[in-house]
Amino acid sequence: MTIGxxxxxxxxxxxxxxxxxxxDCGIVDDVELQGGPGEGLRVTAILVGPxxxxxxxxxxxxxxxxxxxxxxxxxxxxxxxxxxxxxxQLAQTAQAYGLAEAEERARRLLPGIGGIDAPQ
Amino acid sequence: xxxxxxxxxxLTAVGGFVDVSELVFMAQAGSRFQYALVWVIVVATxxxxxxxxxxxxxxxxxxxxxxxxxxxxxGLNLGLVTLIASLISNTITCAAEIGGVGIVLHLLTGFGxxxxxxxxxxxxxxxxxxxxFKWIERTYGLLGLFMxxxxxxxxxxxxxxxxxxxxxxxxxxxxxxxTELLTYxxxxxxxxxxxxxxxESYFYSSGAIEEKWSxxxxxxxxxTTTVGFGLGSLLGIAILASSAQLFGPQGISxxxxxxxxxxxxxxxxxxGLLLALLGxxxxxxxxxxxxxxxxxxxxxxxxxxxxxRHLKPHQAPRFTFAWLAVFAIALAIVLTGIEPVALAEYAVxxxxxxxxxTYLPILLLAGDRxxxxxxxxxxxxxxxxxxYYALIVVAALGALPLYLLTEGxxx
Numbered sequence: 278m279t280i281g282x283x284x285x286x287x288x289x290x291x292x293x294x295x296x297x298x299x300x301d302c303g304i305v306d307d308v309e310l311q312g313g314p315g316e317g318l319r320v321t322a323i324l325v326g327p328x329x330x331x332x333x334x335x336x337x338x339x340x341x342x343x344x345x346x347x348x349x350x351x352x353x354x355x356x357x358x359x360x361x362x363x364x365x366q367l368a369q370t371a372q373a374y375g376l377a378e379a380e381e382r383a384r385r386l387l388p389g390i391g392g393i394d395a396p397q
Numbered sequence: 398x399x400x401x402x403x404x405x406x407x408l409t410a411v412g413g414f415v416d417v418s419e420l421v422f423m424a425q426a427g428s429r430f431q432y433a434l435v436w437v438i439v440v441a442t443x444x445x446x447x448x449x450x451x452x453x454x455x456x457x458x459x460x461x462x463x464x465x466x467x468x469x470x471x472g473l474n475l476g477l478v479t480l481i482a483s484l485i486s487n488t489i490t491c492a493a494e495i496g497g498v499g500i501v502l503h504l505l506t507g508f509g510x511x512x513x514x515x516x517x518x519x520x521x522x523x524x525x526x527x528x529x530f531k532w533i534e535r536t537y538g539l540l541g542l543f544m545x546x547x548x549x550x551x552x553x554x555x556x557x558x559x560x561x562x563x564x565x566x567x568x569x570x571x572x573x574x575x576t577e578l579l580t581y582x583x584x585x586x587x588x589x590x591x592x593x594x595x596x597e598s599y600f601y602s603s604g605a606i607e608e609k610w611s612x613x614x615x616x617x618x619x620x621t622t623t624v625g626f627g628l629g630s631l632l633g634i635a636i637l638a639s640s641a642q643l644f645g646p647q648g649i650s651x652x653x654x655x656x657x658x659x660x661x662x663x664x665x666x667x668x669g670l671l672l673a674l675l676g677x678x679x680x681x682x683x684x685x686x687x688x689x690x691x692x693x694x695x696x697x698x699x700x701x702x703x704x705x706r707h708l709k710p711h712q713a714p715r716f717t718f719a720w721l722a723v724f725a726i727a728l729a730i731v732l733t734g735i736e737p738v739a740l741a742e743y744a745v746x747x748x749x750x751x752x753x754x755t756y757l758p759i760l761l762l763a764g765d766r767x768x769x770x771x772x773x774x775x776x777x778x779x780x781x782x783x784x785y786y787a788l789i790v791v792a793a794l795g796a797l798p799l800y801l802l803t804e805g806x807x808x
Contacts, residue, residue, distance in 0.1 A: 291469045291476075293701050304468070304701035327700070333473050342477070346700045363460060363768070380703065383714035391526045391710045 283320065283361065293364045294325060294376075302371035302380075306330060309352065323358065323365070325376060326350040351375050415544055415632050416684035417497030417654060418490070418591040418741040420677065423633050424651040424660075425806065426584045427640030432564030435634055437585045439565060441592035442630035444785040446622045448756050451763040451774070451782065452598045453618035456605035459768040463602050463759065464698035470758040479754040480699050486747035487596045487692045488723060492730035493744045494685035495521075496737025497654055501678045504655050511732065518728045521686055525720060530607050530706040537683030543676030546661045546669060548635040553664035556642045561634070576808050583799040583806045586792045587742075590749035592633070593789065596691035598755060603694040607705050615772065636660065652738055654681075689727065693720035742805045749796040752789045760786055 283289050285308060294303045306329035312318040327342045328350025334342065342348070351374060359368045371377040426434045455461055461469075468476035499514030506513065524533060573581060610618070639660035644651050651657050654677060662670035690706070697704035697716045704716040711717070730740065760782045764774040774782060802808075 291473060293465055301701055301703045304699075306473075325701075330473065334477070338474075338477060341481070345696065380714060383718055384711050387711045387714050387717060389711050 285320070288361055289320075289323070289365065292361075294323070294367060295364050296367045296371040296376070297359075297369055299366075300371055302367070302374075302376040303351075305365055306350070307333065320355050322352045322354050324350055324352055325374075347379060349379060415541070415629055415636075415677075415680045416490075416591070416594075417493050417681050417737065418587075418594075418745050419633055420497075420636065420654050420657045420681075421652065421738055421741045422584065422587045422591050422745065423636040424640040424644070424657040426588060427637035427642075428644040428649060428651055430570060430581055430584065431641040431645055432560050432638060433568055433570045433581070434584055434588060435561060435564030435637060436567045437588045438592065438630055438633050438637065440567070440788075441589045442626055442633075443781075444589070444788065445593050445597065446626050447778065447781045447785055448593070448598055448759060449601055449622040449626060450619060451778065452602035452759050453605050453610070453622060454615060454772060455759060455762050455769070456602040457610040457612060457614050457618060458770070458772045459762060460606065461762065461768070462606050462694065462698045463599050463755070464695045465701075466762050467755075467758045468699055470761055471754070475754070476699065479751065480695060482747075482751045483595055483599070483695055483755065484692055486744060486751050487599075487688045487695075488727055489730070489740060489747055490594065490596060490744040491685055491688035491692070491723060491727035492735075493737055493740035494681050494688060495724075495727050496731045496735075496740055497681040498678060498685060499731065500654050500737055501674055501681065504658070505674050505678070510737075514728065514731045517682065517685075518724055521682065521689070522721065522724055525686060525690070525706065526710055530604065533686065533706070534604070537679050537686065540679035541676060541683050543672050544632050544680050546665070546672040546676055547632055547639065550661040550664050550669060550673075551635040551639045551642075554639060554642055556638055561638050564638075576803070579799060580803045580806055580808055582795065583803045586749060586796050586799055587745045587806065589789065589792045590745045590752070590796065592630075593752060594748050595751050595755040596688045596748075598759065599691040599694055600687045602759075603691070603698075603705075607707050612772070654738075685727075689720050689723045692723045693717075739805075742800075746796050746800050749789070749793050753786070753793050756786060756789065 289305050289308060292305050293301060294305060296302045303325040305323045306326060307324040308320050309322040309324060310318045311321045326349045327346045328348045330339055330342055339348070353367065353374050353376070357368050357374065359366045367374065423438070452463060455466070459466070464480065467479055471479060495514050495518055496510070498517040499510040502508065502513035502517060503510045524536070528536070569578070569581065605614070605618070636657060640651055640657070643660060643663055644656070649656070658670055658673040658677060661673035665672070693716050694704060696719045697713070702715045703713040705713060731737070762768055763782070764779055766773045
């Protein structure tokens with residue numbers, strides 16, 4: 278998928294990610310760039326998960342975040358971004374990128390009961 | 398527009414507006430300063446209407462819950478500071494609500510506060526686990542309407558209406574000593590904080606997203622924020638005014654929620670007392686659930702997890718663990734033996750410190766035409782929004798010094 282120019286700070290970083298099925302699956306916590314002196318910069322991947330905060334937060338804050346949300350990070354190749362609006366939509370399901378692992382681990386600890394459907 | 402849809406506003410107004418902090422501060426304010434703080438309730442309520450309407454509008458148009466936009470607009474560092482500060486203040490508030498429910502159940506049943514607080518927490522967990530969002534809001538919102546007995550009780554004791562009306566005019570009572578002036582200032586700040594608790598906007602906007610609000614719901618949003626919050630405001634004024642009439646002249650300081658319930662018992666006897674206690678029970682219980690869910694919403698939105706009560710608990714597992722953890726921590730705070738009334742005071746001070754960070758992104762996004770299109774803040778909303786923002790910044794700056802100088806309003 279080709280996406281043209283993107284404003285990194287306002288359109289991409291810290292924006293909600295949803296997968297192909299519109300499921301919330303993280304935030305664009307940082308971006309991976311490629312380029313060199315005199316060349317243009319190209320986004321090569323989005324980095325998802327609190328592990329990507331390392332370069333953005335002081336160490337004490339990172340420890341606190343790890344305590345609440347872990348410190349995992351997943352790299353999603355830029356080509357997997359389907360389109361960008363108020364959210365960043367991925368081309369595949371969250372499972373395909375390993376973005377659902379923490380959710381799955383937590384799910385296994387919960388009973389599959391509960392939650393009565395409200396009548397329409 | 399269905400009448401039942403208004404219950405979202407009623408829940409926020411009754412369960413959120415009238416919570417344990419509200420009961421404690423309104424009654425004490427009336428007893429100590431008569432009707433001189435009525436205007437603060439009105440001013441703060443209009444502020445809550447302004448920001449509540451904006452957060453609902455942003456949820457309906459930009460489809461952005463508060464903490465998503467908080468992080469996007471404030472950046473990771475400031476967003477994280479806001480998250481942590483609001484988690485702390487909401488958890489203390491949740492503990493105060495659980496303790497408040499424990500007190501009311503103790504008064505109703507005679508069992509100890511601690512076992513009642515534990516039992517109530519289990520009921521809250523079962524409620525959120527089992528019931529759909531709409532049912533939670535209807536159960537606690539509608540049963541919280543027993544609180545109307547406070548308004549009826551005020552009419553029954555035939556208060557000096559002229560004095561209450563005079564209290565609507567912004568004022569500083571004459572003849573107060575410096576200490577009394579500081580205490581008056583502390584109560585004014587505490588009322589602003591209790592009325593504009595940050596969890597209310599988190600809960601309100603997240604609820605709007607859960608209910609999939611869109612452009613067609615803007616009318617409902619306007620109605621719930623004005624009528625719903627207005628109703629809550631009237632109950633707050635009734636509690637303050639009854640206290641001014643019944644407790645102030647006797648030199649009684651109604652520090653405990655049970656004393657506030659006497660406002661309905663004096664004119665209506667046992668029935669009044671029972672209705673007041675039931676109203677307080679459901680209103681405070683509603684607030685306990687709102688504060689807990691607000692924290693779970695905040696964490697989930699900040700980290701981009703699946704969230705929402707429209708999903709079954711195992712479909713949003715990290716969100717589920719978040720609210721379970723908040724209840725566990727809040728209950729643990731109650732079990733340390735800290736008085737629920739002291740917790741309510743801490744909650745109010747902690748919350749006002751968070752308010753400027755909470756409302757700034759809402760104000761910025763509600764005025765951003767690239768997100769909100771023709772529904773961006775107009776001239777009136779913009780003027781009111783920034784005026785109230787300045788007010789809460791001043792209140793936040795004054796809160797801690799006033800709390801320390803007046804020993805939490807006890808001087």
